[in-house]
Amino acid sequence: QVQLLESGGGLVQPGGSLRLSCAASGDTLSNYGMAWFRQPPGKERHFLVGMSRSGENSAVSDSVKGRFSMVGGNDKNVVYLQMDSLNPEDTAVYFCAVHGGRLLHTTPEMYTVWGQGTQVIVSS
Numbered sequence: 001q002v003q004l005l006e007s008g009g010g011l012v013q014p015g016g017s018l019r020l021s022c023a024a025s026g027d028t029l030s031n032y033g034m035a036w037f038r039q040p041p042g043k044e045r046h047f048l049v050g051m052s053r054s055g056e057n058s059a060v061s062d063s064v065k066g067r068f069s070m071v072g073g074n075d076k077n078v079v080y081l082q083m084d085s086l087n088p089e090d091t092a093v094y095f096c097a098v099h100g101g102r103l104l105h106t107t108p109e110m111y112t113v114w115g116q117g118t119q120v121i122v123s124s
């Protein structure tokens with residue numbers, strides 16, 4: 001069973017950037033469709049960016065399009081969420097999640113494994 005661990009959250013000033021990490025253990029990320037979600041205080045969790053298992057399909061929420069992107073690195077079992085031009089409305093707990101299906105999903109109910117989340121606060 002894959003396990004996910006997010007890191008990289010913290011306090012950042014408006015207009016700043018932050019890169020969150022999602023590290024997988026127990027299995028290979030390439031076996032899963034993956035997405036980043038966030039949950040602002042008192043609100044529901046919602047989709048930000050995601051990619052299908054094959055990597056052929058991807059999606060970005062309109063709320064973060066042009067500012068957030070999901071990127072990989074040298075370690076194939078780590079995926080990053082690059083966040084630029086942050087504003088206070090981006091304050092939330094950020095989660096990565098995966099599912100074993102073939103399709104790209106944008107609803108949290110379709111994801112079966114979640115990390116514990118990392119807090120991001122955008123404030124001056």
